[in-house]
Amino acid sequence: NAGVMQNPRHLVRRRGQEARLRCSPMKGHSHVYWYRQLPEEGLKFMVYLQKENIIDESGMPKERFSAEFPKEGPSILRIQQVVRGDSAAYFCASSPPSLGSNTEAFFGQGTRLTVV
């Protein structure tokens, strides 16, 4: 059973370009969470998705950021018109249908985005 797979591991973009980060959850997991880790800071929640639904996007910046988790395929975190301040590590986690019922979230290895 493969773990949470994120790709690419490293992504370099010029200012103004788009960044697409992919996350394939563990088999059987239908919940996906995206977190951002800025240099010297902790993890900040961005968005929580279930298949085809956004449950909580309270941590997403209002502009340029979007996320989806389609019925088929990986979850995508999309950042349009990237700026230097978007440089960070983006972590995806997945969990089975109900995190509340004594399960845990498993993390991917993250995507390190560098905006030059």
Next chain:
Amino acid sequence: AQSVSQHNHHVILSEAASLELGCNYSYGGTVNLFWYVQYPGQHLQLLLKYFSGDPLVKGIKGFEAEFIKSKFSFNLRKPSVQWSDTAEYFCAVNPINFGNEKLTFGTGTRLTIIP
């Protein structure tokens, strides 16, 4: 909304010293509690978790944590640290609130062990 506080931002210890990292959360309802570790350049790994039952939970690598409900705390402890424990440690909480169960993290504590 829930929040998590880790007051120690950077802790430096010598090998064999005892460790306690503080974690306090704010949420009025029932919660699950977690400690994750992030070794340099790696992803987060679960150290231990509390769901219910005995408030003293034991995790991997000799770590343990105690849930004190009255203090809203879930401090991480280890009696004798090793150089390999150098890492960043994150406390996290998720409310038992079916339908929105996001994990909220503290800002982390960087632990440096001096050989």
